[in-house]
Amino acid sequence: MLVKTYSSAVFGIDADTVTIEVNVSQGVRFFLVGLPDIAVKESQQRIESALRAIGLRWPGKQVVINMAPADVRKEGSSFDLPLAIGIMAANEKIIRRDLDSFVMLGELSLDGTLKPVKGILPVALKAKEEGFKGLIVPSSNALEAAVVNDMKVYGMGHLSDVIDFFNGMKQFEPVEADIKELFRSHANKYDVDFSDVKGQEGVKRALEVAAAGGHNIIMVGPPGAGKTMLARRLPTIVPPLSLEEALETTKIHSVAGKLGNNTYLMTKRPFRSPHHTISDIALVGGGSNPQPGEISLANNGVLFMDELPEFKRSVLEVMRQPLEDRTITISRARFTVDYPASFMMVASMNPCPCGFYNHPDKECVCSPGAVQKYLNRISGPLLDRIDIHIEVVPVAVDSLSEINASESSEVIRNRVVKARGRQSERFRNLENIHCNAQMSSTMIREFCRPRKEGTVLLKNAIDLLGLSARAYDRILKVSRTIADLAQSDTIEPDHVSEAIAYRNLDREGWAG
Numbered sequence: 001m002l003v004k005t006y007s008s009a010v011f012g013i014d015a016d017t018v019t020i021e022v023n024v025s026q027g028v029r030f031f032l033v034g035l036p037d038i039a040v041k042e043s044q045q046r047i048e049s050a051l052r053a054i055g056l057r058w059p060g061k062q063v064v065i066n067m068a069p070a071d072v073r074k075e076g077s078s079f080d081l082p083l084a085i086g087i088m089a090a091n092e093k094i095i096r097r098d099l100d101s102f103v104m105l106g107e108l109s110l111d112g113t114l115k116p117v118k119g120i121l122p123v124a125l126k127a128k129e130e131g132f133k134g135l136i137v138p139s140s141n142a143l144e145a146a147v148v149n150d151m152k153v154y155g156m157g158h159l160s161d162v163i164d165f166f167n168g169m170k171q172f173e174p175v176e177a178d179i180k181e182l183f184r185s186h187a188n189k190y191d192v193d194f195s196d197v198k199g200q201e202g203v204k205r206a207l208e209v210a211a212a213g214g215h216n217i218i219m220v221g222p223p224g225a226g227k228t229m230l231a232r233r234l235p236t237i238v239p240p241l242s243l244e245e246a247l248e249t250t251k252i253h254s255v256a257g258k259l260g261n262n263t264y265l266m267t268k269r270p271f272r273s274p275h276h277t278i279s280d281i282a283l284v285g286g287g288s289n290p291q292p293g294e295i296s297l298a299n300n301g302v303l304f305m306d307e308l309p310e311f312k313r314s315v316l317e318v319m320r321q322p323l324e325d326r327t328i329t330i331s332r333a334r335f336t337v338d339y340p341a342s343f344m345m346v347a348s349m350n351p352c353p354c355g356f357y358n359h360p361d362k363e364c365v366c367s368p369g370a371v372q373k374y375l376n377r378i379s380g381p382l383l384d385r386i387d388i389h390i391e392v393v394p395v396a397v398d399s400l401s402e403i404n405a406s407e408s409s410e411v412i413r414n415r416v417v418k419a420r421g422r423q424s425e426r427f428r429n430l431e432n433i434h435c436n437a438q439m440s441s442t443m444i445r446e447f448c449r450p451r452k453e454g455t456v457l458l459k460n461a462i463d464l465l466g467l468s469a470r471a472y473d474r475i476l477k478v479s480r481t482i483a484d485l486a487q488s489d490t491i492e493p494d495h496v497s498e499a500i501a502y503r504n505l506d507r508e509g510w511a512g
Contacts (some may be wrong), residue, residue: 001025003089006103007082008126009074010119012290012337013251015126017103019068020079022086027062034067037075043108046077047084050112054160059091073334075289078117081106081136084159085166096166101133104162105141112159116140118257121250124148134174136162143264144254146177147247177264179243186267188413190236195408196229199395203230206390206502208412211238212419213481214435216323216345216385218308221392222355222362227348230392231304234346235269236409238302239417245300248340252299256292270301276310284318290330290337295322298343308347309377316382319345323385326438342438345386349378360393384470387437387478388502419484436481441473448476454496461500475499 002023008015032041048058065083067074082104088094105123107115116138124145127135134152135145142155152174156162164170194204203219207230210217219227241249250266253259259266274283274294285293295303305311322328326342351357352371357364364371383389420435426447427433439447450458462472476491478499483491 001090001092003086003099005082005086005089005099006132007079007105008103008123009072010122010255011335012339013122013248013255013292015119015122016069016072017126017130018072018074018079020082020086021066021068022083022090023064024059024087024090025062025064028060029062031062031064032067033065034070035073036067036079037073039077040067040074040079043077043080043083046080046108046110047087049110050080050084050108050159051088053111054158054163056088056093059087061091063087063090076117077107077115078105078119080108081114081159081162084108085162088163089166094163094166096168098133099166102136103127103132103134104136106136106138106156108159114138114156114158114162119255120144121147121247121254124151124153125247125251127151136165142175143177144250144259146175147179147250147265179265182265183240183243183246183267187240188236188268188410190233190268190409192233193236193409194233194412195406197226197233197406200226200230200392203390203392204406204412206388207234208237208416209478209481209485209498209502210234210344210346210388211412212416212485213387213423213477214344214437215387215478215481216347216437217388217390218347218349218383218386219390219392220349220351222350222357222359222394225392225394227392228304228306231302231306231346231348232271233409234302234344235271237412237416238269238344239413239420241267241269241300249300252292252296252339256297258297270298271304272298272301273304273306276305276307278311278315280312280315280318283315284322284328284330284341285339286330288332290332292339293328295319295328295341295343296339299340301343303343303345305345305347308349309374313377313379317379320382320385323382344437347386348392350374351391358391384474387474390502415485418487419481422484422487436477436484439477439480444473444476448480448491450476450479450491450496451493454479454491454493457493457496458500461503465503467503471503475503478502 005020007018009018105117107117109115120137120141121144124135125148128148128151136154136156137145139155139157142153145153154172155175165172221227246266272294283293285291285296322341328339328341330337352364352366352374354365356362357371423435479491479495482495482498
């Protein structure tokens, strides 16, 4: 008897439907075709043991299974459940005939328990797109799939539950997720706040500008100046995730298996902080079965790179293209995968090997030229792609002992949200442009026209600091953001002046 069940395979952050055709006929052999990998081939032993655990037996006949499309490689253990149900239906142990209305995923343990699998959210979105009636997944994955509206999601804990469901022996209610309540209860709730930071008003202002325009920023200062503390508070002032951004971010983390046990929709912008020993592939993604890297896991959030010069040169250089294109393409001989990489890069570094160059109290002990050599670990093209360069000076003891609290993250975030609102209105007719940092050169010429005095000021600064043409565009972008924070339609000279100050760590302006 020939039976078809349906599952899904994830490629990148999108899913493709897989049709599983099972034919049980006379004979004793077993065939599994359709480019299955080792994990899929091993499903026979898991299914056979699980069936035995619930009092059923593997068919004593020839079993032929084809996983279509047959020219696409099938990977992972998530096909265990649809394979088992297909075998039971073809062996006439399941009487329900609407198997073609459901997409099924789940890994089987030897006792028949369903284990959670990765990539459920993109599967649910694909199932809805293709008009399937429902989705059957392990209980642990049910809430994640239920985020998709108008899709009946059934969370099952055991293979016997799925068989009873199709045979009408038990009634199961679809799982529902209250997205609005989730956003209301979790959005903008952080363990840290800008009100904890004493002093550093100039750096906090620079971070506010970066958050308002989505700009990349690098902080340079001695150890203990507060660079990491400030960076970890940046997500608290960035506008909250929209539902579309939340779904995209959740898809990436779901595919990578990075969702927590109790997390089914990400409501906060991600903050990723890879160690400087990270490899190229771990940062940008890849592998024989390409997985998203840190830059994609930071999509719609913040990628914090502490001690930037300590990263391998090759690691830093592979970031140049994603910083410009906001996407990363991983190519293999048989296929190509695109992962989104629209993130804010926040970097920090010491000014020199000893860490005390330009320190107000401590003396730098580095040899002549060591400061420039240390900075040279970061290439000029990469440094040009960072919009804001800010120096972080240690806070005086008197400021640390102040009782008065600084501005809270909520107050700063309200200003940032207003500035982003102006940008959304400005770019409402442009596709995939949401903030000033995403503007192309053509858009800069259209939207970033300072007054004549500001233009003269900018040209003089370019000549004095020896900045590149890309730096010229970056200053105009940041000027536009500063004007948005001031709720100004015109870029005034003081806006340009502040933006120029945020380039004071360029080579000619920093280490001589």
